[in-house]
Amino acid sequence: MDITFEKVGYSYSAGTPFESRALYDVNLNIPDGSYTALIGHTGSGKSTVTQHLNALLKPTEGSVTIGDRIITNKSNNKNLKGLRKKVGIVFQFPESQLFEETIAKDIAFGPMNFGVSEADAMAIVRRVLPLVGLDESFMERSPFDLSGGQMRRVAIAGVLAMEPEVLVLDEPTAGLDPAGRREIMNMFNQLHIDNGLTIVLVTHQMNDVATYADHVVILEKGTVVRMGPPAEIFQDADWLQKKQLGLPSALAFLDTLSKKTGIDFGSERPLRTEQLAAVLIAKIKENQGNKNVAKEVGGIDVG
C-alpha cells in the first residue's frame, strides 16, 4: 500500500487564535514494501507527518493518499477504522499505553475492539508474541511486572495484533540500552523481511537509517527538503553537515580518514561497517607496498 502526500499543509488549532502551522507544501511518498526513514530536527514536523499516515490528523490543505483512500480536510470521519487497522503506529514510549491486567488481554484489546472473538483474539496473541521475542508463558502475567524493554515489546505486539500492512515507528528505541536497541531494531527488520511489512521509522540515528532504510525523507521546518535512497542522501556530506544532520559512523570515519591522510577513496560512500571494511581492504590491496597507505591505516595485513 503506497502512501503519498500532495501539497500537504497542516496547522494545529486551525481557525483559532492559537493556530500554529506545523507543515507546509509537503510532497512525499512512502512506497509499498519500503523501509522508509523520516528524519529531521526536533520540531521539523515528523510526528505531525506520522499522524497523517493513518488519518489521526487530516491535512489542512492538500491530500494524503493511503492505498485507495484519499484524505483531505473534507473527508468525513466515517470508515477510518479500516485505515487505522492497516497502518499501525507505535508512538514514543508505547508502554505508557498498557492498561489491562494481563498481557494477553492487552494484546487482544485491539482485535476484540474490531469484533474478533475472544478465542480468535487469543490465537492472534499466540501468533504475535514470538514476533516480539516473547513466549506464551507471558500471556497471563501482568504487563506491569515486566522490564521496560519487555513492556515495550508487549505494546508493539498490541499494534502487530491488528495485522497492519504499514508499521510506523516513532523513535521506537528511545530510552532503551544499546543491547535492547539492537534487539528491537533487528526485530522490526525481521518483520519487514519476513512479513513484507512497510516500515516508516522516525529517527535521529543515522546509523539506523544507513543499516535498515531503503528510502529517506528529510524534513526541515515543516517541509520536505530531500527525499531518496540512502546512498543518494548520504552522497552530499557537506549539505548534511551544514544542516547538522550528521552522517552514519562508517561514512564519517572514511571522510575523516580521507581528510587527515589525503587518501582518495573515490566515489565510494560506505554506509555500513562491512561496506567500510570492504572499501579499506580494497584500498590496502590496491596500494600494497605503498608506504603511505600502509602507514596511515595502521599497517593492517590483509593477506
Ligand SMILES: Nc1ncnc2c1ncn2[C@@H]1O[C@H](COP(=O)(O)OP(=O)(O)OP(=O)(O)O)[C@@H](O)[C@H]1O
Ligand atoms: N499539539 C500541538 N499543538 C500545537 N503545536 C504543535 C502540537 N504538536 C506539535 N506542534 C508544533 O508543530 C511543529 C512540528 O512538531 P512535531 O512534533 O511534528 O515535530 P517533530 O519533528 O516530531 O519533533 P520531535 O523530534 O521533537 O518529536 C512544532 O513547531 C511543534 O511545536
